[in-house]
Amino acid sequence: MAKEMIAMILAGGQGSRLYALTQKLAKPAVPFGGKYRIIDFPLSNCVNSDIDTVGILTQYQPLVLNEYIGNGQPWDLDRLHGGVHVLPPYQQASGSDWYKGTANAIYQNISFIDRYDPQYVIILSGDQICKQDYSDFLRFHKEKNAEFSVAVMEVPWSEASRFGLMVTDDNDKISEFQEKPKNPKSNLASMGIYIFNWDILKSYLIADEADPNSQNDFGNNIIPNLLKDGRRMYAYRFSGYWKDVGTISSLWQANMEVLDPSHSGIDLFDENWKIYSRNSGQPCQSIGTYAEVSNSMITEGCRVDGDVKDSILFPGVVVEHGATVEGAVVMGGTVIKAGAQVAHCIVAENVLIKEGARVGAMPEGGLNIAEPGDVATVGSGVVIGAGAVVGPKAMVANDVKDGAEQW
Amino acid sequence: MVSSMANALGVIFANTYDNLVPDLVTERSMASIPFGGRYRLIDFVLSSMANSGIDNVSIIVRRNYHSLMDHIGAGREWDLTRKHGGLNIVPPFAERTVKMYSGRVDALDSILNFLRDQKEKYVILSDSCNAFNFDFNKLIEAHVASGADVTMVYNHAVIPEGARSDNYTIKVKDGRVTQLLSNDYRPGEQDLSLNIYIIDRENLIELVRDAAARGLIYFERDILARNLELLNVQAYRYDGYVARIADMKSYFDENMRLLDPAAMAQLFDADNPIYTKIRDDNPTRYLAGSHVKHSVVADGCVLEGTVENCVLFRGCQVRKGAVVKNSVIMQDSVIEDGAEVEYVVADKNVHITAGKKLSGADSFPVFVAKGHTV
Numbered sequence: 001m002a003k004e005m006i007a008m009i010l011a012g013g014q015g016s017r018l019y020a021l022t023q024k025l026a027k028p029a030v031p032f033g034g035k036y037r038i039i040d041f042p043l044s045n046c047v048n049s050d051i052d053t054v055g056i057l058t059q060y061q062p063l064v065l066n067e068y069i070g071n072g073q074p075w076d077l078d079r080l081h082g083g084v085h086v087l088p089p090y091q092q093a094s095g096s097d098w099y100k101g102t103a104n105a106i107y108q109n110i111s112f113i114d115r116y117d118p119q120y121v122i123i124l125s126g127d128q129i130c131k132q133d134y135s136d137f138l139r140f141h142k143e144k145n146a147e148f149s150v151a152v153m154e155v156p157w158s159e160a161s162r163f164g165l166m167v168t169d170d171n172d173k174i175s176e177f178q179e180k181p182k183n184p185k186s187n188l189a190s191m192g193i194y195i196f197n198w199d200i201l202k203s204y205l206i207a208d209e210a211d212p213n214s215q216n217d218f219g220n221n222i223i224p225n226l227l228k229d230g231r232r233m234y235a236y237r238f239s240g241y242w243k244d245v246g247t248i249s250s251l252w253q254a255n256m257e258v259l260d261p262s263h264s265g266i267d268l269f270d271e272n273w274k275i276y277s278r279n280s281g282q283p284c285q286s287i288g289t290y291a292e293v294s295n296s297m298i299t300e301g302c303r304v305d306g307d308v309k310d311s312i313l314f315p316g317v318v319v320e321h322g323a324t325v326e327g328a329v330v331m332g333g334t335v336i337k338a339g340a341q342v343a344h345c346i347v348a349e350n351v352l353i354k355e356g357a358r359v360g361a362m363p364e365g366g367l368n369i370a371e372p373g374d375v376a377t378v379g380s381g382v383v384i385g386a387g388a389v390v391g392p393k394a395m396v397a398n399d400v401k402d403g404a405e406q407w
Numbered sequence: 408m409v410s411s412m413a414n415a416l417g418v419i420f421a422n423t424y425d426n427l428v429p430d431l432v433t434e435r436s437m438a439s440i441p442f443g444g445r446y447r448l449i450d451f452v453l454s455s456m457a458n459s460g461i462d463n464v465s466i467i468v469r470r471n472y473h474s475l476m477d478h479i480g481a482g483r484e485w486d487l488t489r490k491h492g493g494l495n496i497v498p499p500f501a502e503r504t505v506k507m508y509s510g511r512v513d514a515l516d517s518i519l520n521f522l523r524d525q526k527e528k529y530v531i532l533s534d535s536c537n538a539f540n541f542d543f544n545k546l547i548e549a550h551v552a553s554g555a556d557v558t559m560v561y562n563h564a565v566i567p568e569g570a571r572s573d574n575y576t577i578k579v580k581d582g583r584v585t586q587l588l589s590n591d592y593r594p595g596e597q598d599l600s601l602n603i604y605i606i607d608r609e610n611l612i613e614l615v616r617d618a619a620a621r622g623l624i625y626f627e628r629d630i631l632a633r634n635l636e637l638l639n640v641q642a643y644r645y646d647g648y649v650a651r652i653a654d655m656k657s658y659f660d661e662n663m664r665l666l667d668p669a670a671m672a673q674l675f676d677a678d679n680p681i682y683t684k685i686r687d688d689n690p691t692r693y694l695a696g697s698h699v700k701h702s703v704v705a706d707g708c709v710l711e712g713t714v715e716n717c718v719l720f721r722g723c724q725v726r727k728g729a730v731v732k733n734s735v736i737m738q739d740s741v742i743e744d745g746a747e748v749e750y751v752v753a754d755k756n757v758h759i760t761a762g763k764k765l766s767g768a769d770s771f772p773v774f775v776a777k778g779h780t781v
Contacts, residue, residue, distance in 0.1 A: 033689075033690075034689070035689070035690055035706070074685070074687075259692075268689045269689050269692075269709075274687050275687075275689070276687050279685045279687075281680040281682060282675075282680070283443070283444070283445070283671060283674075283675040283681065284443065284444035284706075284718075285691065285703070285704050285705075285706075286666075286668055286671055286702075286703055286704075287700060287701065287702050287703075287704060288700070289700055289701045291700060293693040293697065293699055294693060294694075294695050294696070295693065295694060295695040296692075296693050297689075298690060298691055298693065298704075299690035299691065300445075300705075300706055303668060308693075312690075313690075
């Protein structure tokens with residue numbers, strides 16, 4: 001049974017710039033927006049776009065991600081034919097290799113894709129927060145009779161030189177690709193989301209693998225080779241919400257933007273474009289007699305009896321009476337004891353912040369989502385001792401003793 | 408059989424005591440009454456069975472079971488989508504005229520062939536009007552250890568007002584039930600049956616076949632109570648958390664009891680989760696200006712007004728200036744700007760329009776039926 005289009009999600013990223021948050025899990029498994037993980041976005045987009053066959057390419061710390069995806073049921077991707085498959089590198093008769101680059105990851109799974117005999121393959125990134133209808137993108141690809149299309153965002157000219165840019169003609173046909181150029185000729189930045197005709201992609205992957213000098217990367221090798229050969233390449237302009245949450249401050253920022261859907265452009269509350277996730281199975285949130293909650297998102301299993309302002313609490317977070325939480329992203333299972341102050345920070349899962357501890361600090365001038373400045377970070381499972389202080393720039397990956405300070 | 412699997416199958420009755428809560432069951436069964444913010448009553452017994460390794464469960468339904476079937480689906484949320492056993496919904500069997508079950512014996516009689524074909528040694532029978540987190544393995548162990556013919560579960564509780572004419576109490580001597588009384592009305596705490604029974608499957612088949620042949624209807628009154636000398640009926644006392652729904656008042660009170668975190672902790676145990684149908688709601692949003700205190704809130708709500716001492720189900724909205732106190736608001740209901748609501752039980756999809764005032768009393772909460780606009 002042939003599929004028109006299947007999706008391949010590149011989820012091998014270590015996310016090293018997220019430091020303490022990605023010590024034990026791959027970046028696509030990083031929790032986001034109260035009850036989601038980053039991978040929920042491309043997966044939900046696929047399902048909402050009627051794509052029912054998805055391969056997830058993993059290699060860094062795959063345990064959490066594997067368990068999370070399971071049989072794909074939360075995304076309705078448990079299918080008789082197709083569905084979601086986690087694809088780690090595997091041993092072949094000719095030897096085994098880690099995925100050497102993004103293109104090599106797809107190359108190693110050519111036989112997986114061939115099983116579905118698709119006309120088109122969409123390559124997605126597992127570490128972006130984006131709501132996008134891929135069926136619109138495919139319609140564009142077909143209308144242009146393209147062999148390759150890339151989704152692009154207009155970025156301010158002043159920032160264009162930080163991106164991979166597509167130079168196009170009036171008909172959106174790509175004439176040139178500039179990778180982080182000093183003198184940008186375009187402000188159309190690649191989002192790293194591609195649609196290929198499968199026969200074209202397959203032949204280029206095979207040729208690329210045979211080239212010993214190639215880095216086996218889409219941006220550095222495959223796309224330049226397509227251009228060189230004069231393939232029909234088009235840029236699809238996307239204007240919705242898109243964010244690469246590759247750094248602590250961009251991850252914090254994107255979470256804060258969820259609190260303000262009418263201005264930020266990311267709306268998790270859209271009944272017509274639900275983001276699905278695996279449910280934590282916890283009971284309702286309990287809001288106590290002393291709680292003060294304002295401009296925040298709280299989910300199942302939380303127990304709040306302190307002050308929570310401009311913050312996102314993930315499943316099972318406990319905020320005791322007398323504790324304050326402001327401008328913070330607090331991930332699942334974390335406990336904030338009485339009198340602790342947690343501000344302007346990301347606290348990972350299952351952290352214990354003991355009585356009277358201070359983590360992070362609100363910047364002078366208060367919350368500024370556009371220019372966050374310093375965001376403190378506490379890694380998963382860490383214990384912050386009673387009365388300890390974690391400074392506003394700190395990245396904490398190990399326990400902090402009672403009364404100790406870390407800056 | 409690997410020790411993690413229980414050697415018992417479950418039979419749940421979905422409609423017993425429907426008559427006690429007529430307002431709540433106009434379009435549903437007792438089993439599918441919403442409870443505790445995100446659950447239906449059947450979730451508790453079903454999850455308890457699943458967590459105890461009982462993976463062969465039949466739900467006997469009599470009427471109004473569409474909402475229950477929608478809720479249960481194929482049983483996936485309870486991990487009961489199994490090749491062998493799993494979940495089995497048993498509606499009344501259509502003969503020349505559709506025959507309604509009038510009692511447990513009738514209902515069990517209709518599944519005798521099914522019971523004969525099963526492999527489990529024991530059958531556990533349960534109603535679905537109690538919310539608890541029950542360890543059925545302990546019950547099975549006690550039953551096996553005592554060598555009883557039947558073991559029945561009871562707790563020490565005051566008979567709820569609504570159940571005065573519809574209950575069973577027992578007298579126990581040395582663990583054995585010596586008397587089984589119908590419709591006890593004594594005040595104070597009694598040894599009140601939770602209507603959970605465990606019995607050897609072969610024995611159940613014989614008892615039911617015999618009773619049905621003689622036109623008997625009720626398992627407790629017609630089989631157990633008459634044969635207490637013949638059958639060794641043991642009593643198993645359960646002292647854990649039980650929310651017994653017997654009328655609108657107890658429905659309201661038992662929801663309110665969950666506002667106490669200690670009660671939540673007793674009913675919801677991290678090692679034995681209560682499963683329910685997943686709705687994929689986003690987290691609940693507390694907008695600037697909201698005042699929420701002493702409440703249990705499900706996901707998917709948008710709260711902008713004042714909420715105190717309430718249980719809010721999934722997807723509720725409390726708009727600006729609205730005040731909701733001491734109320735149970737079921738899913739997707741909307742309290743519009745400036746409305747004031749106190750001591751109300753609002754069924755699903757209720758709309759309280761802007762500026763309206765609606766107030767009941769602690770002893771008599773106002774009920775607003777499903778989908779109504781006030």
